[in-house]
Amino acid sequence: MASQGEACEERIYEFDDDLASEFSALLGVDALQILKRQHEEDHKERMKMKKGFNSQMRSEARLMTFVTYESFKSWTPQDMAAAGFYHTGVKLGVQCFCCSLILFSTRLKNLPIEIHKKLHPECEFLLGKDVGNIGKYNIRVKSPEKTLRSGKAQYQEEEDRLESFEKWPFYAHGTSPRVLSAAGFVFTGERDTVQCFSCSGCLGNWEEGDHPWKEHAKWFPKCEFLQSEKSSEEIAQYIQSYEGFVHVTGEHFMNSWVRRELPMVSDQLFANLNKFPGLKELSVRLDGKADVLSVLPGEFPNLHHMEKLSIQTSMESDLSRLAKGATSRGFQNLENLDISMNHKITEEGYRHFFQALNNLPNLQELNISRHIPERIQVQATTVKALSQCVMRLPRLTRLRMLSWLLDEEDMKVMNAMKERHPQCKCLIIHWKWIVPFSPVIQK
Numbered sequence: 354m355a356s357q358g359e360a361c362e363e364r365i366y367e368f369d370d371d372l373a374s375e376f377s378a379l380l381g382v383d384a385l386q387i388l389k390r391q392h393e394e395d396h397k398e399r400m401k402m403k404k405g406f407n408s409q410m411r412s413e414a415r416l417m418t419f420v421t422y423e424s425f426k427s428w429t430p431q432d433m434a435a436a437g438f439y440h441t442g443v444k445l446g447v448q449c450f451c452c453s454l455i456l457f458s459t460r461l462k463n464l465p466i467e468i469h470k471k472l473h474p475e476c477e478f479l480l481g482k483d484v485g486n487i488g489k490y491n492i493r494v495k496s497p498e499k500t501l502r503s504g505k506a507q508y509q510e511e512e513d514r515l516e517s518f519e520k521w522p523f524y525a526h527g528t529s530p531r532v533l534s535a536a537g538f539v540f541t542g543e544r545d546t547v548q549c550f551s552c553s554g555c556l557g558n559w560e561e562g563d564h565p566w567k568e569h570a571k572w573f574p575k576c577e578f579l580q581s582e583k584s585s586e587e588i589a590q591y592i593q594s595y596e597g598f599v600h601v602t603g604e605h606f607m608n609s610w611v612r613r614e615l616p617m618v619s620d621q622l623f624a625n626l627n628k629f630p631g632l633k634e635l636s637v638r639l640d641g642k643a644d645v646l647s648v649l650p651g652e653f654p655n656l657h658h659m660e661k662l663s664i665q666t667s668m669e670s671d672l673s674r675l676a677k678g679a680t681s682r683g684f685q686n687l688e689n690l691d692i693s694m695n696h697k698i699t700e701e702g703y704r705h706f707f708q709a710l711n712n713l714p715n716l717q718e719l720n721i722s723r724h725i726p727e728r729i730q731v732q733a734t735t736v737k738a739l740s741q742c743v744m745r746l747p748r749l750t751r752l753r754m755l756s757w758l759l760d761e762e763d764m765k766v767m768n769a770m771k772e773r774h775p776q777c778k779c780l781i782i783h784w785k786w787i788v789p790f791s792p793v794i795q796k
């Protein structure tokens with residue numbers, strides 16, 4: 354296992370001294386001295402930081418930790434997450450979830466995976482050992498490659514199922530074998546894949562806080578054992594409370610076409626947008642992708658021709674990337690913006706959204722419809738901020754907001770906006786709920 358503790362004393366030297374000598378000669382400063390000072394500072398920070406295997410960062414959802422990452426001149430968050438790193442929140446420090454290597458200089462010319470190999474060649478994640486890394490698109494449902502060794506009959510009893518967990522991998526200890534076996538699962542011996550003795554459904558990639566019954570109900574709702582242990586109300590409740598993958602069950606993944614097509618699209622598409630220098634219109638529907646906007650490139654050097662951008666998803670999304678693209682003047686010509694999604698957006702997310710709006714001078718059509726009228730979190734300030742932004746969009750002629758929760762106060766703001774916005778030809782608001790209280794509703 355990855356060594357714990359001893360990494361504290363370790364000295365990591367991230368700088369290229371040859372390059373520093375060159376700089377010194379070129380600029381007439383002692384770059385080596387500067388690097389040395391920087392090295393000491395980084396070392397002090399490094400000593401303070403927590404070390405040891407970080408089970409919570411096994412998933413390439415590591416990518417999400419880079420949402421607030423300031424430097425976009427560095428390695429890409431995608432590359433860093435793929436190389437095992439997540440953002441620590443201390444300066445620009447990134448850390449490997451497996452070997453705890455901490456890097457502060459992410460602007461070097463080498464790739465993160467190369468630096469990782471150079472400084473910590475013994476990292477078990479890099480060596481390809483099973484340390485529980487969960488690939489970005491590694492889905493929970495596993496195809497049952499082999500049926501249970503001794504057949505279903507052997508695992509009717511919970512205690513027998515529990516015994517199969519003897520070699521349950523260390524990284525999956527956040528999900529308890531007792532709860533898994535109670536929920537009908539038997540450990541297959543492969544990674545952290547478990548299989549239901551009744552429906553044979555296979556699940557893996559367990560993360561801390563996962564609820565085995567909920568996963569069972571979500572992915573294999575027709576299972577006889579599940580139905581015998583839980584009431585149909587309970588099953589419905591589990592499915593309803595499941596975030597994402599709406600209307601998708603395990604059966605979908607059994608058909609290989611879904612497995613091949615569902616995951617791949619967005620990342621590659623967005624990462625390669627720069628290859629279309631004259632791109633004017635982009636429309637993507639990406640149900641099932643955890644955070645669509647997080648895969649947008651940090652800067653949009655070639656997207657200033659873009660006139661129409663439509664992103665539809667039913668998952669929660671962070672809007673900071675969009676805002677960053679817009680504020681770095683990436684979307685100067687954008688005329689039509691359509692982000693229909695189930696807006697589970699935080700207050701900060703809304704701030705980013707309004708920031709983006711303020712930087713779209715040519716916007717003519719804006720569609721901010723929601724798919725599903727649940728989990729709505731509208732702060733009272735949201736509508737006001739929206740109306741303020743809209744008033745600063747001189748060319749906006751059409752605004753669509755389906756299934757927004759608006760109270761009387763909000764409607765007054767909307768009406769005032771309409772009056773002071775004579776060029777607006779079309780304002781569509783469906784599902785205008787008028788409620789007698791301030792519109793802060795969660796769940």
Ligand SMILES: [Zn+2]
Pocket residue numbers: 437449450451452453454469473476477478479
């Ligand atoms: Zn490592």
Ligand SMILES: [Zn+2]
Pocket residue numbers: 537549550551552553554569573576577578579
């Ligand atoms: Zn089952």
